[in-house]
Amino acid sequence: MAEPTVSISISPDSIALMQAAVRHILALHDESIAARGVFHIALSGGNTPNAMFRRMAGRGYVVRFNWSRTHLWWSDERYLPPDSPDCNYNMAYEALIGSITIPDANVHRVPVSLPADQTAAQYEADIIRLVGPANNPAMPAFDCVMLGMGGDGHTASLFPGTLAHIPADRLVVAHYVEKVAMQRITFTPRLINAARHVAFLVSGSGKRNILQRVLHGPHDPDTLPSQIVAPVNGELTWLLDRDAAGPAA
Ligand code: 6PG
Numbered sequence: 001m002a003e004p005t006v007s008i009s010i011s012p013d014s015i016a017l018m019q020a021a022v023r024h025i026l027a028l029h030d031e032s033i034a035a036r037g038v039f040h041i042a043l044s045g046g047n048t049p050n051a052m053f054r055r056m057a058g059r060g061y062v063v064r065f066n067w068s069r070t071h072l073w074w075s076d077e078r079y080l081p082p083d084s085p086d087c088n089y090n091m092a093y094e095a096l097i098g099s100i101t102i103p104d105a106n107v108h109r110v111p112v113s114l115p116a117d118q119t120a121a122q123y124e125a126d127i128i129r130l131v132g133p134a135n136n137p138a139m140p141a142f143d144c145v146m147l148g149m150g151g152d153g154h155t156a157s158l159f160p161g162t163l164a165h166i167p168a169d170r171l172v173v174a175h176y177v178e179k180v181a182m183q184r185i186t187f188t189p190r191l192i193n194a195a196r197h198v199a200f201l202v203s204g205s206g207k208r209n210i211l212q213r214v215l216h217g218p219h220d221p222d223t224l225p226s227q228i229v230a231p232v233n234g235e236l237t238w239l240l241d242r243d244a245a246g247p248a249a
């Protein structure tokens with residue numbers, strides 16, 4: 001099995017990080033549309049990406065995206081009422097989607113109005129139907145999967161102690177996460193690792209210690225789920241600011 005290409009990009013501060021992140025996504029966008037006429041990106045949730053979304057919607061970049069050929073998905077979603085401000089979709093709508101002209105059919109919101117397991121099954125079916133394969137004809141391959149990382153090393157909604165319960169053949173699952181006392185809908189490692197490009201966006205000194213453990217500590221994905229991310233034939237990029245990365249060596 002091919003090892004993923006891993007790169008680490010460290011920006012001096014969070015503002016520069018968001019600029020670097022948008023440029024990274026734009027480069028993947030250009031490459032994907034040139035090669036295949038479409039760009040499928042799964043956005044990450046939580047708070048970190050909101051500044052990046054706002055920059056994507058800003059004058060400097062918004063016109064450089066071909067939104068008619070860009071499809072927005074979510075690598076995970078909180079299973080909350082659709083109008084909850086804490087839904088990852090709603091946070092992305094406030095920071096990006098509400099400010100751009102993108103066909104409704106290109107915005108693939110996790111259907112949280114269905115029962116949780118049906119939500120996951122429907123999202124998985126939509127991905128299989130709409131996201132084409134790369135090297136493995138049986139696997140949908142996102143052009144880009146954006147991920148955040150929590151202070152406990154979780155990513156998407158893959159939390160410590162939960163990986164063992166995720167069926168190996170699934171691409172999207174719903175599971176109840178004790179730690180956040182919430183149902184979550186999440187991409188599985190199988191789907192994440194089928195992507196052409198995966199990018200973690202990690203900012204702030206609060207993530208420094210856990211980032212060191214994930215990047216340089218013992219390999220223990222059940223404890224540190226971010227370590228499970230290893231695109232099979234893809235590229236993994238860590239987009240960091242100096243606060244998260246720690247002092248230059
Ligand atoms: C979520 C996210 C989650 C997030 C990390 C980091 O739904 O919460 O998908 O994986 O990326 O928890 O969150 P912050 O960016 O808010 O630190």
